[in-house]
Amino acid sequence: MKRRTAVAAFAAVLMAVVLLTAVAWLLWPRDRADGEAPAALSPSQSNLTAHGRELVLLAGCEGCHTSRGGMAFAGGRAIPTPFGTFFSPNITQDTQTGIGQWTAEDFWHALHDGYGPGRRLLYPTFPYTNYTRISRHDSDAMFAFLKTLHAVHAVNRRHELKFPYDQRWLLAVWRGLFFRPGVYASDSSHDGAWNRGAYLVQGVAHCSACHEARNALGAIKSKDNPSGGLVLSWYAPALADSHEAGVQTWSEGEIVSLLKSGQSNSNVPGHQGSTFGPMAEVVYESLQRTDEAELRAMAIYLKSLPDIRSSSHYGSFTVSQSQHLPMIMSRGQQLYADNCARCHGDRGEGRSPAAPALAGSRIVNMSSSVDTIRIVLYGGYAPGTDSNPRPFGMPPFYPTLHSQEIASVLTFIRDSWGNDSRPVSADEVEANMTGPLW
Numbered sequence: 001m002k003r004r005t006a007v008a009a010f011a012a013v014l015m016a017v018v019l020l021t022a023v024a025w026l027l028w029p030r031d032r033a034d035g036e037a038p039a040a041l042s043p044s045q046s047n048l049t050a051h052g053r054e055l056v057l058l059a060g061c062e063g064c065h066t067s068r069g070g071m072a073f074a075g076g077r078a079i080p081t082p083f084g085t086f087f088s089p090n091i092t093q094d095t096q097t098g099i100g101q102w103t104a105e106d107f108w109h110a111l112h113d114g115y116g117p118g119r120r121l122l123y124p125t126f127p128y129t130n131y132t133r134i135s136r137h138d139s140d141a142m143f144a145f146l147k148t149l150h151a152v153h154a155v156n157r158r159h160e161l162k163f164p165y166d167q168r169w170l171l172a173v174w175r176g177l178f179f180r181p182g183v184y185a186s187d188s189s190h191d192g193a194w195n196r197g198a199y200l201v202q203g204v205a206h207c208s209a210c211h212e213a214r215n216a217l218g219a220i221k222s223k224d225n226p227s228g229g230l231v232l233s234w235y236a237p238a239l240a241d242s243h244e245a246g247v248q249t250w251s252e253g254e255i256v257s258l259l260k261s262g263q264s265n266s267n268v269p270g271h272q273g274s275t276f277g278p279m280a281e282v283v284y285e286s287l288q289r290t291d292e293a294e295l296r297a298m299a300i301y302l303k304s305l306p307d308i309r310s311s312s313h314y315g316s317f318t319v320s321q322s323q324h325l326p327m328i329m330s331r332g333q334q335l336y337a338d339n340c341a342r343c344h345g346d347r348g349e350g351r352s353p354a355a356p357a358l359a360g361s362r363i364v365n366m367s368s369s370v371d372t373i374r375i376v377l378y379g380g381y382a383p384g385t386d387s388n389p390r391p392f393g394m395p396p397f398y399p400t401l402h403s404q405e406i407a408s409v410l411t412f413i414r415d416s417w418g419n420d421s422r423p424v425s426a427d428e429v430e431a432n433m434t435g436p437l438w
């Protein structure tokens with residue numbers, strides 16, 4: 001009897017899945033395959049391959065498709081996600097292990113529709129949900145550039161995904177629910193520079209792939225009210241929230257400087273950004289080498305995002321912990337004086353250019369404490385760029401401070417000198433002890 005119920009339950013689940021798949025296929029998005037990219041502000045390369053190279057650079061293909069110390073574009077980089085670990089494939093011209101046999105049409109379908117030859121559905125870890133905004137002309141340019149790469153023979157490593165995410169066919173359902181292919185459509189209520197910026201931010205540079213929260217199925221949670229997202233163990237703050245990564249009140253120059261050098265070089269409180277973690281990598285690998293006119297267009301678009309200012313200021317902190325708050329604060333103050341003040345100043349005012357101010361820092365005041373925990377645990381560097389060749393670094397403290405001490409010093413800096421954020425617990429610190437690399 002039990003067995004019969006189990007079989008019936010299994011059949012019901014199977015039916016539901018088949019039905020859902022059918023619905024997904026029915027809802028299969030109508031495509032918007034035509035459309036031109038808004039023109040670049042400075043004359044872009046007339047040579048197709050050179051134009052493609054610039055786009056591939058900004059799109060960060062190389063970073064994801066190259067393992068540490070491995071051959072460029074030959075794949076093998078591990079990308080940890082809540083669904084398991086992905087290993088990027090080889091996209092060099094090798095005909096057996098790379099994409100040497102692909103046509104420009106195949107490449108377009110990968111970028112625009114998220115499937116490979118034979119309609120093999122691709123996982124959205126490859127951010128085609130953003131790249132779908134890229135025009136056919138730009139896709140062909142990128143393909144022409146990839147054609148110039150040397151073939152590297154490197155067999156693709158299988159992804160190590162948990163069940164049921166290892167079932168590739170389930171992506172059909174996912175796509176039906178969350179994916180709408182479509183080239184960027186210019187918004188006539190804005191000028192050319194804004195549209196160019198929107199095309200780059202939403203499409204080529206795929207900023208939202210990190211900067212927006214995802215649901216349990218890995219899709220962007222809310223298109224209208226995007227909050228920041230957890231990525232590669234870091235918190236990527238919301239680009240539309242001026243309390244997080246929003247730059248609505250910044251000058252174009254400050255934004256361009258942040259994107260190009262990894263630091264905003266500003267004395268205005270709240271405009272002092274310094275990048276670290278995955279964002280430092282984006283600056284290092286892509287943005288610092290991007291044409292300044294393109295960065296300016298992105299700045300114009302970013303400034304225009306409606307400010308969603310998060311209200312979720314205080315998180316959960318239990319009463320028993322808050323009773324100990326005065327003790328934690330005074331312990332934190334002592335730890336700060338002993339370990340941090342020599343660089344960040346007695347009152348968190350920072351020591352320009354060696355260490356940023358902690359008083360008024362957005363990173364310190366964010367509701368998510370993940371990035372401050374990780375930077376104190378593992379230290380951090382802004383990326384070394386032409387405009388900032390020898391960035392000052394912050395030393396790692398995991399060898400010298402234990403989790404309760406790190407929680408205390410963070411609780412102290414988050415509630416001193418005008419900062420006003422919730423305390424940090426030792427449990428949160430421990431949850432972030434996942435290693436310095438992402």
Ligand code: HEC
Binds near residue numbers: 089
């Ligand atoms: C965030 C990391 C990431 C970025 C950025 C990225 N990719 Fe990928 N890419 C992946 C992963 C992971 C896969 C494997 C997806 C799968 O197995 O379904 C993939 C798959 C592909 C494939 C399919 C290869 C095959 O053999 O099926 C192509 C082509 C590709 N990427 C090209 C690019 C290009 C071109 C860019 C830049 C415009 C790019 N990728 C940027 C992670 C990335």
Ligand code: HEC
Binds near residue numbers: 205209245273278280
């Ligand atoms: C690989 C993931 C990833 C991508 C892609 C990415 N970011 Fe970030 N970004 C982060 C993380 C994580 C942080 C928090 C750490 C920091 O502040 O450097 C961040 C921080 C920022 C900040 C705040 C800096 C500060 O100190 O106030 C801005 C602004 C920003 N990103 C803009 C962008 C833009 C624009 C793009 C697209 C060109 C982009 N990011 C693409 C992960 C990413």
Ligand code: HEC
Binds near residue numbers: 272342344375
């Ligand atoms: C040797 C100098 C030095 C010491 C000591 C030091 N820091 Fe830092 N800190 C830095 C530098 C440099 C940065 C910028 C790193 C970057 O941009 O990647 C930084 C960044 C930070 C940030 C990110 C701030 C922001 O707005 O981006 C926090 C938080 C922080 N430090 C906290 C601390 C705490 C807490 C201590 C003591 C436990 C400490 N630091 C000790 C140099 C130092």
